[in-house]
Amino acid sequence: FTDHYGLTMASLSRTGAFFASDIKDDDDDMEGKKDIYDERSKQADDREQEKPKNQSALAAAMEEADKAEEQGIMNVGESDKKDDEADMFHRSTLFYRSFNSWTSESDWHLNLPPNEAAVAVACGDTFCTVATNKRLLRVIRPSGLQEIPIALPGPVVSMSACAYFLFVTYHIMEPCVNGTQHIGYTWYDIKDEDAHITNNSSNSIEVIAQGKLPLPMYESVPLKWTGITDKKLGFMPVFMDSRGIIMALSKSMGWNWVPLLDTTSSAIKKNKHDTIWPISISGGKLQGVMLNGKGEIVPKCVPRPVLSSFDVQIPLIGLEGDKVGTLKHKFEESCLQNALIMAQSEWMLNKDGVSEERIEEELSNEEAKLDAKVLKHMVLSLKLNKPIRALGLVKRLRSIKAIKIAYAQAGKESAPKALLTRIERIIAKREELEILQNKDDEEDSDDSDDEAGEENYTDENDVDELEPEKPSQTIIPIKKGKENVKRSRNVNPFSRATPSKKESEGFEIKSPDVKLTPQLSRQSSFSQESRKKKR
Numbered sequence: 227f228t229d230h231y232g233l234t235m236a237s238l239s240r241t242g243a244f245f246a247s248d249i250k251d252d253d254d255d256m257e258g259k260k261d262i263y264d265e266r267s268k269q270a271d272d273r274e275q276e277k278p279k280n281q282s283a284l285a286a287a288m289e290e291a292d293k294a295e296e297q298g299i300m301n302v303g304e305s306d307k308k309d310d311e312a313d314m315f316h317r318s319t320l321f322y323r324s325f326n327s328w329t330s331e332s333d334w335h336l337n338l339p340p341n342e343a344a345v346a347v348a349c350g351d352t353f354c355t356v357a358t359n360k361r362l363l364r365v366i367r368p369s370g371l372q373e374i375p376i377a378l379p380g381p382v383v384s385m386s387a388c389a390y391f392l393f394v395t396y397h398i399m400e401p402c403v404n405g406t407q408h409i410g411y412t413w414y415d416i417k418d419e420d421a422h423i424t425n426n427s428s429n430s431i432e433v434i435a436q437g438k439l440p441l442p443m444y445e446s447v448p449l450k451w452t453g454i455t456d457k458k459l460g461f462m463p464v465f466m467d468s469r470g471i472i473m474a475l476s477k478s479m480g481w482n483w484v485p486l487l488d489t490t491s492s493a494i495k496k497n498k499h500d501t502i503w504p505i506s507i508s509g510g511k512l513q514g515v516m517l518n519g520k521g522e523i524v525p526k527c528v529p530r531p532v533l534s535s536f537d538v539q540i541p542l543i544g545l546e547g548d549k550v551g552t553l554k555h556k557f558e559e560s561c562l563q564n565a566l567i568m569a570q571s572e573w574m575l576n577k578d579g580v581s582e583e584r585i586e587e588e589l590s591n592e593e594a595k596l597d598a599k600v601l602k603h604m605v606l607s608l609k610l611n612k613p614i615r616a617l618g619l620v621k622r623l624r625s626i627k628a629i630k631i632a633y634a635q636a637g638k639e640s641a642p643k644a645l646l647t648r649i650e651r652i653i654a655k656r657e658e659l660e661i662l663q664n665k666d667d668e669e670d671s672d673d674s675d676d677e678a679g680e681e682n683y684t685d686e687n688d689v690d691e692l693e694p695e696k697p698s699q700t701i702i703p704i705k706k707g708k709e710n711v712k713r714s715r716n717v718n719p720f721s722r723a724t725p726s727k728k729e730s731e732g733f734e735i736k737s738p739d740v741k742l743t744p745q746l747s748r749q750s751s752f753s754q755e756s757r758k759k760k761r
Contacts, residue, residue: 234248239350239387244347245321247319319338324368342358345382351390354367357385384449387454393413398438401446406443459510460573464507471490476570486539489536507538513533513535558603
């Protein structure tokens with residue numbers, strides 16, 4: 227596309243590209259202003275030469291006054307016009323170009339307020355961000371809608387975005403006298419615009435982690451590069467310091483920074499003065515440009531530089547050189563790296579609200595791969611006659627099946643009996659823990675069923691309360707026989723002694739425990755009739 231805004235910075239994502247222009251300083255336009263001034267001076271000199279020589283002093287004065295007045299009006303108009311042009315000139319422009327859109331009118335541009343300049347930009351799949359000289363972080367959606375600006379703790383240093391994550395670094399205080407820089411960071415999770423519907427959350431922007439970068443001291447430029455890894459490494463924020471060490475923010479280590487790669491190692495650098503210009507970390511590899519020789523700080527654009535890839539390798543002790551013991555340290559590094567990635571992947575799945583069945587399925591595959599590498603490392607330790615190291619590796623296995631395989635391998639390698647005994651103890655302990663865990667799961671399921679039953683029972687009672695109340699009577703079955711056929715005490719003594727239909731069928735009706743006494747007197751009609759019969 228054609229640049230009509232003087233764009234100076236850009237960021238690229240899978241869904242689009244985000245550009246911004248800086249405020250142009252007055253010094254940048256001094257040459258143009260000088261040309262205008264020289265042209266106006268020349269025009270004034272030409273007018274002076276065209277004046278008639280025989281003009282009287284009064285006429286010359288009047289003409290000079292008219293010209294001065296006219297020139298003043300012209301100057302006022304030109305100054306207003308210049309102010310308007312300067313106002314438009316001293317404003318940063320934001321421009322977004324969408325890659326996959328269902329309409330042709332998907333591009334948009336915005337102008338920042340006057341005297342607010344764009345300092346850094348970043349573009350993710352669900353957002354575009356621009357940090358300004360007013361210490362504001364402005365978040366704009368691909369649709370052009372804006373979110374509430376966020377105030378940064380200090381002047382921004384860099385910004386990186388990937389998917390729906392944003393990594394921002396900024397100064398948290400002035401540099402020390404010795405040149406030490408104090409740079410902080412904030413890791414944001416910028417959800418999609420419909421996140422409040424899918425996740426039942428009203429917060430579209432959340433802070434995952436915040437703190438201070440562990441940078442070298444006594445250096446004026448300790449930070450060289452910042453970025454975010456791809457999905458394979460769990461979208462971890464990363465940076466490279468002036469020593470050439472790439473750090474990553476890890477969930478498995480309690481959100482602490484861990485070294486992922488030392489770019490100054492002999493395995494990467496061929497010459498002493500070689501340096502790496504990092505671009506990204508994807509697929510477990512660092513993509514970058516190797517700068518050769520002294521004085522080369524940035525790669526050349528023409529011809530196009532050649533990209534190089536380097537495997538991510540945690541700098542453990544013993545990895546340097548071509549020693550015999552380097553193989554076991556490589557196995558150890560591979561196991562630690564897989565454990566780091568698996569912990570980050572588990573956090574990502576839980577954060578995205580994935581079902582427990584899917585999480586268990588994906589993690590089981592990762593655990594199987596990790597156990598396979600640990601088993602290889604254990605077999606190597608047994609061959610090197612390192613039983614204590616082998617036992618430590620068995621403790622790192624995650625499944626009972628893998629521990630039993632380790633026990634079988636230890637038997638094949640003629641491991642000491644003490645090692646086999648300890649592996650048996652580990653198997654027994656893991657099985658006991660699994661039995662307890664299964665019992666706890668069953669109890670939890672029973673409790674959930676009971677709670678569901680109680681809820682249903684209360685609902686039925688709520689319905690029964692709406693029905694009219696009935697007299698409470700209890701029907702108790704009794705044994706058939708002459709001895710068991712008894713008359714209830716709470717029966718009218720003046721009624722006939724014939725058993726009721728219910729009693730004949732083997733049931734006895736009990737009324738509530740209320741004492742019923744006959745309320746008859748001698749003056750009642752019943753007593754009078756009985757007397758007449760006797761007479």
